[in-house]
Amino acid sequence: MKQSFQILGIITLLVGSFIYNERVGLVSKLNDDLLTEIKEKQSNYKQKPTEAIINGNTIIPGINGKKVDIKKTYTKMKQIGYFNEKLIVYKPLKVKQGLKENKDKYIISANKNKKELSLIFKVNKKTNINKIISVLDKTNTKATFFIDSSFLEKNHNLIINLIEKNHTIGNLSNKEDYTNPDFVWMKTIITNTKQKDNYCLTQTKNKTILKNCSLQNSYTIIPTTIIKEKPFINIKNNINKGSLIMIEGGSELENELENIINYIVSKGYKIKSLEKVLQE
DSSP: OHHHHHHHHHHHHHHHHHHHHHHHHHHHHHHHHHHHHHHHHGGGGOBOOBOOEEETTEEEOOBOEEEEOHHHHHHHHTTTTSOOGGGOOEEEEOOSSOGGGOTTSEEOOOOTTSSEEEEEEEOOTTOOHHHHHHHHHHHTOOOEEEEOHHHHHHOHHHHHHHHHTTOEEEEOTBTTBTTSTHHHHHHHHHHTSSOOOOEEEOSSOOHHHHHHHHHTTOEEEOOSEEEOSOHHHHHHTTOOTTOEEEEEOSHHHHHHHHHHHHHHHHTTOEEOOHHHHTOO
C-alpha cells in the first residue's frame, strides 16, 4: 500500500510538472510572438524629424520625430500578453540642426507645420500689464512679455509670478542696449527661475545684438509680424502658422485683446508662449 502511494505521488508530480512546463512554454511563446509583432509593426509608428529651415543667418525650428522603443514597449505589453498601440513607448529622433546649436542665427518664425503662433507683448510706459494679464487669465492664454531692466527692478515679484504661470519673459536689457551690463543681470534673474532660456528681441537684423546674445547663450527673435496700431484688424490679416506676433502695448490693444484671442482660437490656432511654440 505504501509503495502504491509513492507511485501515485510520483505520477502526480510528473503530471504537475508537465502542466507547469507546458504553461511556461506557452507564455514564453506568446511573449516571443509579441516581441516579433512589435518589431514588425514598429515602422508603422515611426515619425521622421522635420528639419529646421536655415537660410543664411535665420532659422525656423524643426520638429523632432519619434520611433518605438522596442525594449520598453515589450516590457509594458507583456504584462497583458498582446499588442496594444496605447502602450507603445517612444524615444525621440532629434533634428540634425537644433535651435541650441544655432544661437548665432535669428529665429524668424516657429515651425509652420503646426497650427500654432505666439503673441509677444513689448512692454512700454503705455502698457497696462495688469489688464493684459487679466485677459490672458480669463481666456487661459499663455504669452510672452519683453521687458527692460527698469521694469524688472520695479516689478520683480510680478515677473516671477508670470513665469510661474508659464508665460515667457523676454529680455530687453537696458533700453534694448544688449551691450549694457543689465543684459547679463536680467538674464541671470530670468534663467534662475522656472524659465531656463533667455530671449533677445530685435525688429530688424542687428549684428551687435545677435553677437552679444549668442555669446550669452541666448536666442535672438525677429518677430514675423509687428503690430503698432489697429491690433485686431492687423492681426486678423496677418495670422499664419508659426507667426511670432509682436504687439506694442496701449489702450487700443488692451480693449481689443480678448476679441483678438477669441478670433485666433476660432480659426483653429493654438496660442503658445515663445518658450513652448519654439519647442522642437
